[in-house]
Amino acid sequence: MGDRFTRFPLSEGVNLYVQPTTKFKTTTIYVYFHMPLEPVTVTYNALLPMVLARASADFPTTAELSRHLDELYGASFGVDVARRGEVQSIVFQMEVAGEKHVPGAQGLLPQALDVLGGIITRPLLVGDGFKPEYVDQERTNLRQMIEGLINDKRRYAMVRCTAAMCEGEAFALHRLGRVEDLEGVTPASLLAHHRRVLTEAPVDIFVLGDVDPAGLREEVARRLPLPAGPRRFPDTVVKRGPDRAVKDVVDRLDVNQGVVVIGFRTGITLRDELYFPMLVANGVLGGFSHSKLFQEVREKNSLAYFAYSSIETVKGIGYMYAGVEFADAERCKAIMLEQLRAVQEGAVSDAEMETTIATLVNDMLSAADSPGAMAELAVDQVFSGRDLSIDDRVALYRRVTREQVAEAARHFTPDTVYMLTRREGGA
Amino acid sequence: MERQFDPMLRDELFTERLENGLTVAVLVKPGYRQMTARVAVQYGSIDSRFVNPQTGKAVHVPDGIAHFLEHKLFESPEGNVADRFSELGAEANAYTTFTHTVYYFTTTSQFEACLDLLLEFVQEPYFTAETVAKEQGIIEQEIRMYLDDPGWRSSANLLEALYVRHPVRIDIAGTVESIRRIDKDLLYVCHRIFYHPSNMVLFVAGDLNPTEVVERVRASFAGREYPAQPAIQRILPEEPPVINERRRMQELVVSQPILRLGFKEREVGLTGRALLERDLLTSLLLDVVIGRGSPLYTHLYESGLIDQRFGFEHVPEVSFGHTYLTGPTHDPSELEARLLAGFQEAQQQGLAEADFERARRKLIGRVINLMNDLEGAAYLFIDGFFKQIGLFDLLPTLQSLTVEAANERLRSHFDPALAAASIIYPRR
Numbered sequence: 001m002g003d004r005f006t007r008f009p010l011s012e013g014v015n016l017y018v019q020p021t022t023k024f025k026t027t028t029i030y031v032y033f034h035m036p037l038e039p040v041t042v043t044y045n046a047l048l049p050m051v052l053a054r055a056s057a058d059f060p061t062t063a064e065l066s067r068h069l070d071e072l073y074g075a076s077f078g079v080d081v082a083r084r085g086e087v088q089s090i091v092f093q094m095e096v097a098g099e100k101h102v103p104g105a106q107g108l109l110p111q112a113l114d115v116l117g118g119i120i121t122r123p124l125l126v127g128d129g130f131k132p133e134y135v136d137q138e139r140t141n142l143r144q145m146i147e148g149l150i151n152d153k154r155r156y157a158m159v160r161c162t163a164a165m166c167e168g169e170a171f172a173l174h175r176l177g178r179v180e181d182l183e184g185v186t187p188a189s190l191l192a193h194h195r196r197v198l199t200e201a202p203v204d205i206f207v208l209g210d211v212d213p214a215g216l217r218e219e220v221a222r223r224l225p226l227p228a229g230p231r232r233f234p235d236t237v238v239k240r241g242p243d244r245a246v247k248d249v250v251d252r253l254d255v256n257q258g259v260v261v262i263g264f265r266t267g268i269t270l271r272d273e274l275y276f277p278m279l280v281a282n283g284v285l286g287g288f289s290h291s292k293l294f295q296e297v298r299e300k301n302s303l304a305y306f307a308y309s310s311i312e313t314v315k316g317i318g319y320m321y322a323g324v325e326f327a328d329a330e331r332c333k334a335i336m337l338e339q340l341r342a343v344q345e346g347a348v349s350d351a352e353m354e355t356t357i358a359t360l361v362n363d364m365l366s367a368a369d370s371p372g373a374m375a376e377l378a379v380d381q382v383f384s385g386r387d388l389s390i391d392d393r394v395a396l397y398r399r400v401t402r403e404q405v406a407e408a409a410r411h412f413t414p415d416t417v418y419m420l421t422r423r424e425g426g427a
Numbered sequence: 428m429e430r431q432f433d434p435m436l437r438d439e440l441f442t443e444r445l446e447n448g449l450t451v452a453v454l455v456k457p458g459y460r461q462m463t464a465r466v467a468v469q470y471g472s473i474d475s476r477f478v479n480p481q482t483g484k485a486v487h488v489p490d491g492i493a494h495f496l497e498h499k500l501f502e503s504p505e506g507n508v509a510d511r512f513s514e515l516g517a518e519a520n521a522y523t524t525f526t527h528t529v530y531y532f533t534t535t536s537q538f539e540a541c542l543d544l545l546l547e548f549v550q551e552p553y554f555t556a557e558t559v560a561k562e563q564g565i566i567e568q569e570i571r572m573y574l575d576d577p578g579w580r581s582s583a584n585l586l587e588a589l590y591v592r593h594p595v596r597i598d599i600a601g602t603v604e605s606i607r608r609i610d611k612d613l614l615y616v617c618h619r620i621f622y623h624p625s626n627m628v629l630f631v632a633g634d635l636n637p638t639e640v641v642e643r644v645r646a647s648f649a650g651r652e653y654p655a656q657p658a659i660q661r662i663l664p665e666e667p668p669v670i671n672e673r674r675r676m677q678e679l680v681v682s683q684p685i686l687r688l689g690f691k692e693r694e695v696g697l698t699g700r701a702l703l704e705r706d707l708l709t710s711l712l713l714d715v716v717i718g719r720g721s722p723l724y725t726h727l728y729e730s731g732l733i734d735q736r737f738g739f740e741h742v743p744e745v746s747f748g749h750t751y752l753t754g755p756t757h758d759p760s761e762l763e764a765r766l767l768a769g770f771q772e773a774q775q776q777g778l779a780e781a782d783f784e785r786a787r788r789k790l791i792g793r794v795i796n797l798m799n800d801l802e803g804a805a806y807l808f809i810d811g812f813f814k815q816i817g818l819f820d821l822l823p824t825l826q827s828l829t830v831e832a833a834n835e836r837l838r839s840h841f842d843p844a845l846a847a848a849s850i851i852y853p854r855r
Contacts, residue, residue, distance in 0.1 A: 022458070023459065025436070097792050102791065102792075103435070145734075145736075148755060289507075302562075323572050
């Protein structure tokens, strides 16, 4: 079976990756368009898929499109915009039931591909732009999504920390874009941007399911025709450490619990030799419930319900975060930094090493059971330029030594300390 | 061992009831690398009043104790049990709902060792005054975290508005005050009563041999004595068929108001096929009336009253039930009025056969989709088990439903007299 995608280049910068498998009851398709993360286009890239998803030339209202998907046994369709390093990817996703599970159904996959291809390449046009009402409505929706980030305090704290840490860099931009840009978007300017995305973005298409690769290749080329164009993969600027003193940022809101986020530069990306040691270092430090942060902050000191660390491996940054009582914030920060120091000094037990590697290996092997996780791994592959199977990755995890973990952890350089706290005199 | 096969899903399920009363179910998933096992205990947050089967006396324990017990069971004399799963390369976790508690692990290796550990730790409680005190601090932070979560708050407020006395109106984690009243002796009492094999089910899924799994489970229980225990008598207050209050409001740090509109079930107490039919009919009619393909949804979306975050769900439990519709909106009162009017209009017009069939197809696709991963299958199995609904009852029941029955359900359930609203407003 292999748990592996086979690559079929369709045209310059457009690749189809297929994994035939009878394991899943559905066929899943992901289409990624990779654009540079830039102030002038960030909002356009976020808005475009939302408008495209509303209708197509074939299904000119949202209700018709939605009802057609229902008829295809609830084929699920969704759009998203993702950020990896300074690359903003527009993502289209379609999942349709395998025909052998729905007796009597015929041509479900070609029909689903047709809908997807129509949404991406044959949009509903009115005059020289997209349908103005749909643009207006999605502009409002996007504004509300951006403003609504504050509803989830933990995620909001991460977003605010990143923006402060990477001020002046493209990475400070949120994947959903900026409220202030929305006013200037018109049905015509958004359509011009659509043209740009279709011709300039490198495209990766992933398909998993009970499919025949040769036939599928033909179907995709026919039903999802993309124009020729200059497609250049966007770059990310990686910094090894901050070029200034550690920044302190405090936000005050009427909240019941504080959130501490410490942002780090690591400079280690998935192209580096230290990539796998870095994943292990993050695991030892705070990736799991057996990790030092969870053990010390939550289990030993009872300070928090959650305390974790995470890393971003295209831009090369990392975070430690916890939700705490306002009065405990300083103590919590001190404990967190102490844990990092321990990993940097190699104070990592055999059990911590073994457990972390075993858990990471388990996560890796588990990916084979999830179409979404397989596609994500394959996108990492595109970014790293390294073609590694799941088994290759498992072997690389198992080769990581304690010394490498300490070395990777030493690349964690504190950049920004962020605190979400209570408003004075507030709740 | 009983074997069931679903011809549409093409899945095989094996079940066996052990001598001690434990049901073991194994879903065979060829080709999957992951393997999962989940112990579900019919003990949730609503079970804080019951008759102690050993003494015959009614007991009232502090709110939040089932959830507290879930946290504490991970403690063992050798330390945290989750760490031992990690050492085996497995991920373990647990959660508590209103009606049950679930402990589980997912792994890609050493399945048998993990299964042994799972069965061992749920059967071997270990509490000390010190660890109980420490957990109070952690759970207090968990409760505080949810106090800032608008989705959670809007849900909790709706339940308080819909229900007059039923304990579903109390937070699953209890309150900062109620968890302070929990001590190790109470935890031991609750564990002994509720963690009896006859009150539990074990669900296993993966590329596994069901006979070997059952033998392993049997061996794990060999040598453990469980005195026969009658079904636990749970004491639930009489819930009147009216709502508690029409509206609940709260201010939080959010960007926009959030509306949650609920319709309370008039009659409860159904189980098995009857409950499943009610649930599926409700899901189907909700999709026809307010799903993405409906005129009502289009109208609300295009007038800017809802966005893609709008959602709805029917909650079918044995002792309570309701439907809710929720989403952020700039005008909660207007949205509420339009939703109520929309359901009223649908009741008058009735559902069209074609729309009903389309919703049925979509729901079939959703079940197929859920059964694609072990997580989804485990959810469906466990959620149904204590309601006496089988995993493979879903698709055949779905096929048997009629549009007439859906119309009847539409008319009876969406009664404005049994509707309540919870609204979160942005704090100024």
